[in-house]
Amino acid sequence: NFVLTQPSSVSGSSGQKVTISCTRSSGDIGDDSVHWYQQRPGSAPTTVIYRDDERPSGVPDRFSGSIDSSSNSASLTISGLQSEDEADNYCLSYDSSDSHTVLQTMGK
Structure with missing residues (x-):
């Protein structure tokens, strides 16, 4: 298992x-x-970002994601900072080799 570490705060x-x-x-x-x-x-x-650098529909292109193998880290970059960007931002990943369960629901 691994741990993801983020800075406690950033400001701009x-x-x-x-x-x-x-x-x-x-x-x-x-x-x-x-x-x-x-x-x-x-x-x-x-x-706001999934699969490293993909942006969901509706998320402004001011948001971008990247991976840096040299520092073994991912980054979320927000450009053209706005007051509405003040928020908690979380990164998430999981070990794809870990056991997991897929739940499927069948419609009528």
Whole structure:
């Protein structure tokens, strides 16, 4: 198993670009996809980046994700910073070799 470590906080001024890092403790960062979630105060988390660098429909292109194998870390970059970007941002990954269960539901 591995641990993902993020800085406790990052800050920037309006219009600036900020980058949030997510460092993997063991194994290669590229072995398993990294996903990023943003949670604004009083709201449920939403996906802003999935599979390292993919952006869901509706997420502005100010948000981008990347992987850096040299530092064994992933990054979320937000450019053109806006006041609405103030939020908690979480990285998530999991070991694809771990046991897991797929639940399927059958429609009528």
